[in-house]
Amino acid sequence: MVPLSYYLVLSGILFACGVTGFLIKRNIITIFMSIELMLNGVNLSFVAFAAQWHALSGQVFVFFVMVVAAAESAVGLAIIIAVYRTRETLNVDRVNLLKL
Amino acid sequence: MLHLLVFSVFGLVCVAGAVNLLVQRHPINSALSLVVVMGSLAVEYLLLGAEFVAAVQVIVYAGAIMVLFVFVIMLLNAGEEERTNGSRVAMLFGIPGMLIGSVLVAWVLLEHSGTGNVATGALPGPPKVIGWLLFHDFLLPFEVTSVLVLIAIMGAVVLASHPGSVEQRSTQQDKREG
Amino acid sequence: MTPNLHLWLIPVLPLVGAALNGLFGKRFSRQTISAIALGFSGAALVMALWIAAQFSSLTLPCIETLATWIRAGDFQVDFAFYLDQLSLVMLLVVTGVGFLIHIYSVGYMWEEGGFYRFFSYLNLFMFFMLTLALASNYLLMFIGWEGVGLASYLLIGFWFTKDSAASAGKKAFIVNRIGDFGFLIALFLMIKHFGSLNFEQVFRIVSGLPAEATGAGLLTAIGLLLMVGAAGKSAQLPLYVWLPDAMEGPTPVSALIHAATMVTAGVYMVARSHVVFDRAPQALMVVAIVGTLTALFAATIGVCQTDIKKVLAYSTISQLGYMFIGCGVAAYSAGIFHLMTHAFFKGLLFLAAGSVIHAVGGEQDMRRMGGLRHHIPWTFWTMTAATFAIAGFPPFAGFFSKDAILWQAYSSPYGSWVYWAIGVFTAFLTSFYMFRLWFLTFFGEYRGEAAASEHVHLAGGSRAGAPAPHEHGHGGIHESPKVMLIPLVILAILSVCGGWVGSERFDKFLAPALHSGVTAYSPEQAAAATPASEPREHGASEGLLTSISILAAVSGLFLAWLLYQRRPQLPQEIAHALGSFYDAVVHKYYVDEIYAAVFVKPLIDGSTRILWHGIDRDVIDATLDNSAEGAREVSDAMRHMQSGNLRSYAGWIAAGAAVVIAYMIWMGTR
Numbered sequence: 001m002v003p004l005s006y007y008l009v010l011s012g013i014l015f016a017c018g019v020t021g022f023l024i025k026r027n028i029i030t031i032f033m034s035i036e037l038m039l040n041g042v043n044l045s046f047v048a049f050a051a052q053w054h055a056l057s058g059q060v061f062v063f064f065v066m067v068v069a070a071a072e073s074a075v076g077l078a079i080i081i082a083v084y085r086t087r088e089t090l091n092v093d094r095v096n097l098l099k100l
Numbered sequence: 101m102l103h104l105l106v107f108s109v110f111g112l113v114c115v116a117g118a119v120n121l122l123v124q125r126h127p128i129n130s131a132l133s134l135v136v137v138m139g140s141l142a143v144e145y146l147l148l149g150a151e152f153v154a155a156v157q158v159i160v161y162a163g164a165i166m167v168l169f170v171f172v173i174m175l176l177n178a179g180e181e182e183r184t185n186g187s188r189v190a191m192l193f194g195i196p197g198m199l200i201g202s203v204l205v206a207w208v209l210l211e212h213s214g215t216g217n218v219a220t221g222a223l224p225g226p227p228k229v230i231g232w233l234l235f236h237d238f239l240l241p242f243e244v245t246s247v248l249v250l251i252a253i254m255g256a257v258v259l260a261s262h263p264g265s266v267e268q269r270s271t272q273q274d275k276r277e278g
Numbered sequence: 279m280t281p282n283l284h285l286w287l288i289p290v291l292p293l294v295g296a297a298l299n300g301l302f303g304k305r306f307s308r309q310t311i312s313a314i315a316l317g318f319s320g321a322a323l324v325m326a327l328w329i330a331a332q333f334s335s336l337t338l339p340c341i342e343t344l345a346t347w348i349r350a351g352d353f354q355v356d357f358a359f360y361l362d363q364l365s366l367v368m369l370l371v372v373t374g375v376g377f378l379i380h381i382y383s384v385g386y387m388w389e390e391g392g393f394y395r396f397f398s399y400l401n402l403f404m405f406f407m408l409t410l411a412l413a414s415n416y417l418l419m420f421i422g423w424e425g426v427g428l429a430s431y432l433l434i435g436f437w438f439t440k441d442s443a444a445s446a447g448k449k450a451f452i453v454n455r456i457g458d459f460g461f462l463i464a465l466f467l468m469i470k471h472f473g474s475l476n477f478e479q480v481f482r483i484v485s486g487l488p489a490e491a492t493g494a495g496l497l498t499a500i501g502l503l504l505m506v507g508a509a510g511k512s513a514q515l516p517l518y519v520w521l522p523d524a525m526e527g528p529t530p531v532s533a534l535i536h537a538a539t540m541v542t543a544g545v546y547m548v549a550r551s552h553v554v555f556d557r558a559p560q561a562l563m564v565v566a567i568v569g570t571l572t573a574l575f576a577a578t579i580g581v582c583q584t585d586i587k588k589v590l591a592y593s594t595i596s597q598l599g600y601m602f603i604g605c606g607v608a609a610y611s612a613g614i615f616h617l618m619t620h621a622f623f624k625g626l627l628f629l630a631a632g633s634v635i636h637a638v639g640g641e642q643d644m645r646r647m648g649g650l651r652h653h654i655p656w657t658f659w660t661m662t663a664a665t666f667a668i669a670g671f672p673p674f675a676g677f678f679s680k681d682a683i684l685w686q687a688y689s690s691p692y693g694s695w696v697y698w699a700i701g702v703f704t705a706f707l708t709s710f711y712m713f714r715l716w717f718l719t720f721f722g723e724y725r726g727e728a729a730a731s732e733h734v735h736l737a738g739g740s741r742a743g744a745p746a747p748h749e750h751g752h753g754g755i756h757e758s759p760k761v762m763l764i765p766l767v768i769l770a771i772l773s774v775c776g777g778w779v780g781s782e783r784f785d786k787f788l789a790p791a792l793h794s795g796v797t798a799y800s801p802e803q804a805a806a807a808t809p810a811s812e813p814r815e816h817g818a819s820e821g822l823l824t825s826i827s828i829l830a831a832v833s834g835l836f837l838a839w840l841l842y843q844r845r846p847q848l849p850q851e852i853a854h855a856l857g858s859f860y861d862a863v864v865h866k867y868y869v870d871e872i873y874a875a876v877f878v879k880p881l882i883d884g885s886t887r888i889l890w891h892g893i894d895r896d897v898i899d900a901t902l903d904n905s906a907e908g909a910r911e912v913s914d915a916m917r918h919m920q921s922g923n924l925r926s927y928a929g930w931i932a933a934g935a936a937v938v939i940a941y942m943i944w945m946g947t948r
Contacts, residue, residue, distance in 0.1 A: 002107045005209045007148070010111050012209070014137070016202040017118035022928050023194040029127045029173055031924070033134050036165065037118060040141055043157075051148040059150045060233050066160055067245045071252035073165050077172045078259035084176050085263070096922035194929030197936035204936075208943050 007048035014041030028080050028090050032073065039069050107147055113140040125180045131169050138162040152227045283329055285342045285359035288369065289408035291321045296401035303394025312384045315397035319380050319404050323373040329361070330370060338362045338790065341414050341478070348417075352473055360414035360477060364791035367614060368411040368546055371621045375538045376404050378765035382629050383530040385761035386636065390528075396436060400534070403429035407539050411546065416465055416475040419547065423461065423511065426540045427454040433535060434527040446523035453520040457510015464503035471496055481553040488557070501554050501561025504547065505568065512544030512598045514572045519870055521595055525587040529632030532587060537594050537628050538621035545601040545617050549610040552792055556608060562692050566606025570700050573599030575867075577707035581714070582853075582864045585642050586631050589715050593668065594624055596708060600683050603701060607693040609686035611788040615781055616679035622776045623667035623676055626769035630661035633758040633766065634719060638726055644718040646726035653755040656763050658720050660770040665716050667773040669709035670831045677828075678777030680705060684827055685820050698823070702830050709834025717842040724755075 014037060021034030043062045050058025080090070087095055117137035121130045138161045145154035234242050295318030303311050329336075339362035348355040361369075380400060387396050406429055410422025428451070435447025468475055472483045487497065508514070513521040513536075524536050535541070548555065548565065555562050573596045580592035597620050604613030635642055637654045651658040667674035670681065684705070688698040757763070841848050853860045862868065919930070 002104050002147075006107065006111075007144070008209045009206050010114065010144075012202055012205050013115055014118055016198055017115075017122060019198045019928075019932055020195065021122050023191075023198070023925060023932060024122070026925075027127050029169065029176075030121075030130050033121060033127075033130055033169060036161075037121065037134060037137065040138065040161070043153075044141060044144060047145055047148050047150045047153060050150070056229060056233055057237070059153050059230060060238055062150070062153050063156065063230065063234070064238075064241055064245055066156060067249060070160060070165055071245075071249050073168060074256045075252050075259070077168060078256035081172065081176065081260045090176060092924045095924065098920070098922040192929070193933035194925075195932075197929075197933035201932075201936035201939045204940055204943055208947070 004048055004052050008045055011041045011045035011048065014038070014044065017041075026091050026093060028083070028092050028095070029077075031092060032076055032080070036069060036073065039065060103147065107144070110140040110143045110147075114144070127173050128170065131166060131173060134169075135162050135166050138166065149224045151224070152230045155227075283336075283340060283342065283361065284325075285329075285340075285361060285412055286344050286357075288322050288325050288373070288412065289405050291318045291325070292401040292404035292408065294318055296398045296405060299394050299401065300398035303398060306394060308388065308393055311394045311397055315401055316377070316380050316384070318401060319373070319377050322404065322408065323377045326366075326369045326373040330366060333366065336361075339478075343414075353469065355415055355417045355475055357418065358414035358476075359412040361412065362791040363788050364546075364549060364614065365411050367618060367788070368542075369408070371542075371618055372404070372407050372411055372539050375621050375625050375769070376407075376534060378768055379530050379534040379538070379625065379629065382533075382632075382762050382765040383528075385759045386530055386632055387528060392436065396433075396528070399429055399432045399436070400530075403433065403535060403540070407543070410543055414477055416468065416477070416480070419550075420458075420461065420465065423507075423543060423547075424458065426535070426543060427451055427458070427511070430454075430524070430531075430535050430540055433531040434524045436527055436531065440526070442523075443526040446520075446526040450520040450524050453517050454510050457507045457517050460503045460506025460510070462507075464500045464507065467496065467500050467503070477550070484553050484557065495558070497554050497558040498560045501551070501558040502564060504551055504554070505561065505565050508544030508548050508602075509568060510544075511547075512541045512602070513595050514544070514568050514599065514602060515575060516869075518572065518576065518595050519873060522588050522591045522866070525585070525591050529587070529628055529635065532591070533625045533628035533632070536591065537624035541594060541598055542601070542617045542621070545598065545605060545613055548602070548605045549614055549792065552605075552608070552610050555605070559692065562606055562608060564606075565602055566687075566692065566697055569599045569602025569604075569606050570697050571599070572596070573603065573704045574700050574707075577704045577711065578863055579866050580711045581707060582860070583711075584645055586634065586644050586647075586715060586719065587628075587642055589644075589711060590624070590627055590631060593627075593708065593712065596704060597624065597668070599704075600680060600701065603687050603697055604683040607686050607690035607697065609683065609690055610792050611785045612679070612682040612686050612781060614788060615777075615784045616683055619667070619675035619679040619773070619776050622769055622772040623664040623674075626660060626664040626766060626773055627668065629762070629766055629769065630657050630664065633657040633762055634661075636758050636762070637755050639755075641726050644715060647719045647724070648722040648726070649720070649724040650755065651720040654757045656757060657766065660763075660766040661720075662716065663770040663773050665712045667777075669712050669834060670705055670827060672828065673774075673778070675773050675775070675777035677831075678781055681824055681827055682781035685823055688823055689820075702827055705827055706830040706834045709831045710837050711834075713835045713838035714842055717838055721843060722846075 018034045018036075018038030018041060021037065022031055025031050025034065043065055046058045046062045046065070050056060050062075083095060084090055089095075114137050117133040117140065120133040121137070124130045124133065138157060142154040142157045142162070145151075145157060295314050298314050299306070299311055303314075306314070339360055341361075342359045344357040344359070346354065346356050380397075383396065383400065387393060390396070403426060406422045406425025408422075410419050410426060413419035413422060431447045431451040434450050435444045437443045438447070465475060468480055472480050474480060474483075484497065506517075510517040521536055521541070525532055527535075555565070576592045576595035576599065580589050580596065583589045583592060597616070601613040601616050601620070604610070604616060633654065634647070634650065634657060637650065637657065638647060641647065663674065667676040670677045672678075684698055684701050687693045687701055688695060841852075865871075919926075
């Protein structure tokens with residue numbers, strides 16, 4: 001018997017790791033992976049709540065999240081490739097042409 | 101008891117993978133630790149009874165998305181990260197903010213949550229039931245996400261193609277036809 | 279049943295003329311402009327004469343209400359016109375003398391630029407003055423009051439490209455404004471205590487109040503404040519300083535506005551408000567004292583002036599002082615009588631002076647005139663008539679009116695021998711300086727230069743540095759054209775005969791107006807309201823006093839003859855002997871300089887330092903500038919947020935999310 005809050009704490013830890021990775025990493029692809037990590041953390045909490053409230057729509061929502069994450073990563077990686085072609089670097093600090 | 105043990109083991113693996121992602125300098129290592137995270141998450145889903153979701157997690161997430169990541173890393177031949185001075189804001193505000201937020205959430209969850217325990221395999225989610233929900237109650241989002249995936253495919257192709265190659269192909273076609 | 283007199287037409291006709299000339303005059307020929315101006319003011323005159331012709335058959339006062347203007351609760355003011363004997367006299371004087379001056383101006387201004395503008399302003403002035411004279415309530419009168427001030431400003435500054443003319447116009451308007459402030463406060467007091475500004479209602483209420491014998495009360499306050507307004511408009515002490523400067527305007531303007539009509543508005547207003555003044559003896563005393571002092575003061579200055587128009591200006595101030603003496607001893611009809619005769623001879627004096635100036639090609643300094651009586655005989659004879667009239671020689675007009683005032687000053691219950699004595703001395707001075715002017719201008723040898731410039735034809739308009747922008751030195755000293763001479767002759771006839779109506783008949787004619795249609799007199803009020811018919815107990819009789827004033831006039835003539843004909847070196851010696859006192863008089867007692875130092879300079883300094891630098895620049899501008907500067911600095915700081923750096927964006931988002939989560943948790947656990 002695992003209390004629900006353990007699942008949620010785990011989900012929170014994953015999410016926090018994802019945010020940290022987003023903030024401290026310099027490689028664009030690694031930043032992208034941190035985003036995926038955040039999404040996974042959220043997925044875990046959805047499924048946990050679905051189990052708690054006996055509502056399958058939680059799992060359906062996870063399904064949709066995964067679809068969107070797939071679409072997003074495809075397009076995002078394509079963008080990264082395009083950025084790499086023009087800027088010759090994968091360092092996010094170098095991609096700062098939109099500054100004032 | 102067994103439930104708790106399995107949960108803790110795979111939870112630890114999960115966290116270890118996540119931390120490893122942060123620590124590693126080469127992106128390929130981070131990608132591989134992310135695969136580990138996804139795998140252990142699949143086990144957690146199974147513990148919660150979400151069979152279909154666990155399967156999809158392994159197949160789609162770990163098997164397709166992460167593969168895509170690894171391909172891109174190898175394609176771009178991204179090396180180790182260089183140490184550049186990034187954003188002060190991220191360091192000053194972001195990290196503490198994240199820490200505070202997560203600590204608060206954890207505290208609240210552990211102290212104030214009135215939720216009880218979740219039994220092993222509490223809510224079985226076989227594909228049949230999920231499918232029923234998808235095609236009845238959630239039909240509209242389902243169709244919309246299909247369109248989304250279609251658009252994503254087209255966008256990815258256009259973005260990632262070599263500059264000019266799309267137009268060349270179309271002008272060649274016009275020349276042939278015209 | 280009184281027929282509808284269409285009183286409103288009398289002011290409106292000149293207004294139409296003013297509008298036509300003002301809006302379209304630029305395209306009209308001079309003939310058209312003159313025709314319009316003369317036509318409309320002549321029409322007003324014809325209407326006034328027509329009303330006068332049927333005067334005996336009208337029930338007076340005749341009030342015609344045109345429309346309601348203001349209605350605020352119980353307070354109501356209408357566009358209404360009031361005709362009684364007093365306003366009829368004013369009406370005839372204004373339209374008559376005004377029309378004559380219009381005719382004269384056609385000739386005088388023929389060569390000037392801005393011809394249409396001049397006549398538009400003249401007609402505009404007529405409109406406002408007639409509104410003032412015919413108004414049936416104080417507010418409409420105030421409209422006319424302000425309007426004539428405006429017309430005066432426009433006409434004084436007619437040659438506005440000349441600095442001194444523009445400043446003189448401003449000075450006139452501003453000093454008038456100070457007087458108007460007093461007038462306004464009086465109006466406010468009336469509204470507050472009487473609830474109305476209508477003549478009928480106010481006078482009915484006031485006549486129910488007791489006379490304020492001692493101490494100051496409401497009526498004394500109102501009277502004093504009205505006097506402040508009159509002092510501004512009629513150039514009495516201490517608000518007279520604008521009138522000498524107003525001589526910058528063209529001479530017909532000086533004649534019409536600053537001699538015959540506008541400056542008499544104050545006297546008219548005091549006479550109209552006699553119901554108030556009758557019950558406020560303190561205010562009456564102030565009126566008389568102000569009038570007396572002004573008369574004397576201005577006469578002393580006039581003695582030493584060398585510019586012909588300035589002499590006449592100070593003479594006007596002095597004569598207005600006489601009118602206020604008359605009103606100040608509650609002999610209002612004597613004051614109005616002098617107003618009428620003064621309009622004739624002073625208007626004539628100014629017009630003739632204009633003719634003289636025209637003759638000598640723009641020169642206004644009397645020291646450079648002389649011996650002109652052979653060159654310009656018509657001007658000479660008409661001016662002689664006016665000079666004898668103003669000096670108070672019988673049987674000319676001025677004698678009757680001035681004598682009436684002096685007699686009333688002596689014998690009225692409000693009068694005193696002091697007023698009379700100063701009045702007689704001033705009459706002597708008046709005679710002296712007027713004959714001084716007469717001798718200097720028309721007798722002796724010609725001391726000027728115009729005869730030399732026989733063949734010089736200068737175009738009209740102003741020459742920088744010339745004393746008057748009215749010179750076209752063609753062909754030496756020459757008589758004015760007929761269009762200018764005819765009004766001179768008519769006014770000369772009036773100056774001779776105007777006084778023959780006699781002060782008793784004049785009093786009787788005006789009596790119903792000056793004890794205006796108010797019923798329910800109590801015996802004490804009746805006694806207080808008819809002072810003119812009650813001589814006090816004293817020794818002298820009217821005949822003695824009359825002879826003394828004639829003697830004063832003759833001695834003035836003699837002294838002038840002595841100093842300026844027989845022994846022309848005497849004036850210099852006397853001036854030398856008097857030393858610094860003479861200097862002070864020549865410099866008009868330095869009043870302008872004192873005003874500049876005491877009022878104008880501190881006002882300008884305070885305004886510059888406090889209002890401009892302190893408030894406008896350092897508060898208002900600074901607020902705007904600093905808020906713009908602040909906005910710029912804030913945005914300058916904020917723009918660093920958009921660094922293009924992905925990680926800083928992520929940092930901000932994470933921080934913000936943490937804040938939101940904390941807030942939600944806090945709300946949830948409350």
